[in-house]
Each structure stands twice: as structure tokens, then as C-alpha cells.
Amino acid sequence: MNEQPLLAHLIELRTRLVRALLGIAVVFLGLFHWSSDIYHLLAKPLLDALPHGGSMIATEVTSTFFVPMKLTMLAAFLISLPHTLYQIWAFVAPGLYAHEKKLVLPLVASSLVLFLTGMAFAYFLVFPVVFHFMSAVTPAGVSMMTDIDKYLSFVLGMFMAFGTTFEVPVIVVVLTRMGVVTVAKLREARPYVIVGAFVVAAIVTPPDVLSQTMLAVPLWLLFEVGVLVASAMERKARRAAEAESAQ
Incomplete structure (x- = not known):
């Protein structure tokens, strides 16, 4: 292991954090134009399950702007996650022994793959089944119209649940x-x-x-x-x- 003074560690940590944040910002700026399309993609499982003519609603004046932006920021975080993890690895790797590196790197890589697999499992398999079931049991005279902000919160909660359990x-x-x-x-x-x-x-x-x-x-x-x-x-x-x- 390489020993460095505390100040050098702090400078290195700041550099890695700035690089990680810049990576997220660059991806976010690249996705900004398609923020509405990204939200539509996320909402597709629900929209496909709604009755003919059904739609989602926005109960807050600013929801139509801030909710897609929030989702786009989260998408940018996920897309840039390999870059962020590399910055974390570059910071901690010099302080690890060789056998620790052999254990940590596969665990981090497999954790990332499993978390994303859990999210994909929820999106492609669970959401269609759940939303079609909810639509089928909707009482007569009731319109299934979900608020876009509440839908995002629900989906993120499910992503966390399935990603974590995976x-x-x-x-x-x-x-x-x-x-x-x-x-x-x-x-x-x-x-x-x-x-x-x-x-x-x-x-x-x-x-x-x-x-x-x-x-x-x-x-x-x-x-x-x-x-x-x-x-x-x-x-x-x-x-x-x-x-x-x-x-």
C-alpha cells in the first residue's frame, strides 16, 4: 500500500468527486433534450395497461417540467455509474492489498450488474403484470388516472426494492x-x-x-x-x- 499525507488524500478525494459529478453533468446535458421521451418510456408499462383513451395527469403546475428533469438526472446518474465507480476505485485501490483488490472488484462489478438486472426485471416483467391487474380490478365508474410525480415515486421505490433484493x-x-x-x-x-x-x-x-x-x-x-x-x-x-x- 502507498501511504500519503492527509492533505494529499483530501486533494485526491476532491478531484475524484469533481470528475464523478462532471461525468453525471455531461450525461445529463446530453439527455436533457429527450427528458419527456425518457419519462414516456418509463411510463409505457402503465400507459399500455390503461383503458383506451386513458392518460396520466399532473396535479402540480411545475410537475410537467420538474418530474421529467428529476428522472433524467437519475438516468444520467445510472448511465455514468461505471465512470463514478471507476473514480471511487481509483481513490481506494492504492490503499488495498492485492488479495483485497481481487475480492472487491468482482463484488462491485457483480453488485452493479445485479442491481441493474433487478431494475430490468421490475420494468419488463413485473410492471406490465401489476398494472394490467390494477387496471382490470378498477371498479366501474372509476377512471385510473395516475399523477406523474406519484408514478415516478412508485416506480423508483419498486426499482430500489428489486435492485436491492437482487x-x-x-x-x-x-x-x-x-x-x-x-x-x-x-x-x-x-x-x-x-x-x-x-x-x-x-x-x-x-x-x-x-x-x-x-x-x-x-x-x-x-x-x-x-x-x-x-x-x-x-x-x-x-x-x-x-x-x-x-x-
Whole structure:
């Protein structure tokens, strides 16, 4: 590891933060012209589920401008996230040992991929099912017209829920690598994990069985994936230790 004085660390941190923010700003400026199209793309699952002639509404005077801008800023953050993560990595990597770098880099990359996969799962699979279900159960005489700001808040909440739950394999691997829990204990806890998955799904998703099931089942399956990966890493570490002791 390279030791640097505190002032040098602070200057380096400032430089990395400025570069990360500039990356987000550049992407935002590039997307600014298409902010309305970006929001329409986000709203498409709901718009497709609305009855013929249905539409969304804006209950605030400034919503038609600020809501698409807010979404565009979030889109810019996600698109520039690899650049931001690189800046973070460039700051912390000199202070890590070689074996720590080998562990951290794959974990960060897999966490990003899994989070984005969870968002895509929600957008392409969960939203169409949930919105069509909500549209189908709308009482007679009631028009399903959602406010654009509330819709954005709902969608972001769902993205966070699915993106976070898709991090389960990474969490399982980290816990086993830290020695907090063993693979054997995780397998013994499988029935509790399944029940817990449905409890979590009931808390973070709308109050319908479809969306709860579509979160709980992947959550359980991702736990199983994490157990398999942790088990493979455990066997590899055991073989390496045996080979080292035999020398």
C-alpha cells in the first residue's frame, strides 16, 4: 500500500468527486433534450395497461417540467455509474492489498450488474403484470388516472426494492467470506429464508399477490445462487489450503 499525507488524500478525494459529478453533468446535458421521451418510456408499462383513451395527469403546475428533469438526472446518474465507480476505485485501490483488490472488484462489478438486472426485471416483467391487474380490478365508474410525480415515486421505490433484493447473492458471498455464517448454516436456514422472502415482498411491493410472488420467488432463487457460489468458493479455498499444507 502507498501511504500519503492527509492533505494529499483530501486533494485526491476532491478531484475524484469533481470528475464523478462532471461525468453525471455531461450525461445529463446530453439527455436533457429527450427528458419527456425518457419519462414516456418509463411510463409505457402503465400507459399500455390503461383503458383506451386513458392518460396520466399532473396535479402540480411545475410537475410537467420538474418530474421529467428529476428522472433524467437519475438516468444520467445510472448511465455514468461505471465512470463514478471507476473514480471511487481509483481513490481506494492504492490503499488495498492485492488479495483485497481481487475480492472487491468482482463484488462491485457483480453488485452493479445485479442491481441493474433487478431494475430490468421490475420494468419488463413485473410492471406490465401489476398494472394490467390494477387496471382490470378498477371498479366501474372509476377512471385510473395516475399523477406523474406519484408514478415516478412508485416506480423508483419498486426499482430500489428489486435492485436491492437482487443483491442477495453478493450479500451471501460476503457473509461467508467474512466468516459470519457458513454454507451449512445457510442451507439449514433455507425454510426461514423462503418465509422471509415472502414477508419482505409483502412489505415492499403493492398489496397484491402477483407482485409479491414475483419478488419473493426471485429473492429465494437468488439466495440459492449465492449459496452455490459461496459453496464453490469454500471448496476452492479448502483445496488451496490442503495443497499448501501438503507442500
